[in-house]
Amino acid sequence: xxxxxxxxxxxxxxxxxxxxxxxxxxxxxxxxxxxxxxxxxxxxxxxxxxxxxxxxxxxxxxxxxxxxxxxxxxxxxxxxxxxxxxxxxxxxxxxxxxxxxxxxxxxxxxxxxxxx
Amino acid sequence: xxxxxxxxxxxxxxxxxxxxxxxxxxxxxxxxxxxxxxxxxxxxxxxxxxxxxxxxxxxxxxxxxxxxxxxxxxxxxxxxxxxxxxxxxxxxxxxxxxxxxxxxxxxxxx
Numbered sequence: 001x002x003x004x005x006x007x008x009x010x011x012x013x014x015x016x017x018x019x020x021x022x023x024x025x026x027x028x029x030x031x032x033x034x035x036x037x038x039x040x041x042x043x044x045x046x047x048x049x050x051x052x053x054x055x056x057x058x059x060x061x062x063x064x065x066x067x068x069x070x071x072x073x074x075x076x077x078x079x080x081x082x083x084x085x086x087x088x089x090x091x092x093x094x095x096x097x098x099x100x101x102x103x104x105x106x107x108x109x110x111x112x113x114x115x116x
Numbered sequence: 117x118x119x120x121x122x123x124x125x126x127x128x129x130x131x132x133x134x135x136x137x138x139x140x141x142x143x144x145x146x147x148x149x150x151x152x153x154x155x156x157x158x159x160x161x162x163x164x165x166x167x168x169x170x171x172x173x174x175x176x177x178x179x180x181x182x183x184x185x186x187x188x189x190x191x192x193x194x195x196x197x198x199x200x201x202x203x204x205x206x207x208x209x210x211x212x213x214x215x216x217x218x219x220x221x222x223x224x225x226x
Contacts, residue, residue, distance in 0.1 A: 033160075037209065043150055045160060107216075
């Protein structure tokens with residue numbers, strides 16, 4: 001398996017534009033997570049899905065952020081409208097079925113978003 | 117290449133004891149170090165974030181220290197409780213890369 005695949009790797013957009021980040025989890029993994037990383041706040045969990053169903057979206061900062069998982073192999077994180085303070089690296093991660101203490105989350109390479 | 121190592125891989129301690137989890141990294145050029153908790157089947161929950169210019173952070177019964185020059189961090193948990201049972205991960209970050217250790221599985225015995 002190629003691992004968790006995110007696209008694009010880099011995105012530069014103007015304030016007010018819609019931004020869509022994409023993620024393909026590892027096949028067979030039931031959990032998918034979206035994280036945001038900034039220098040000041042580190043890595044923050046935004047939302048995660050189990051079997052395509054959003055379980056916890058308490059980390060989503062504002063209504064401008066939304067995430068979907070239409071099927072087991074694809075998820076999107078959308079920001080509309082984007083603002084300069086949304087500039088960060090966004091990570092997607094997936095993990096296999098839970099229930100084991102040593103379940104490991106596999107991270108994608110991240111999307112570096114810059115809103116100007 | 118940055119490598120993050122956590123020792124021990126697993127730890128069981130009786131309830132009420134104080135304990136220390138260790139994290140070491142090979143490249144001291146980091147922006148920050150973060151400790152996470154992961155419960156089974158859950159995402160990562162951030163516990164403490166230490167910027168590279170800081171030496172420690174405290175939150176409740178948790179205290180994390182950072183010695184960047186020696187490439188080490190510790191997470192101290194005071195008066196452990198059964199609810200502290202989880203996997204604890206440390207991660208170092210620089211640019212758009214975050215490198216996680218493999219974690220320490222902690223089991224607090226009632």
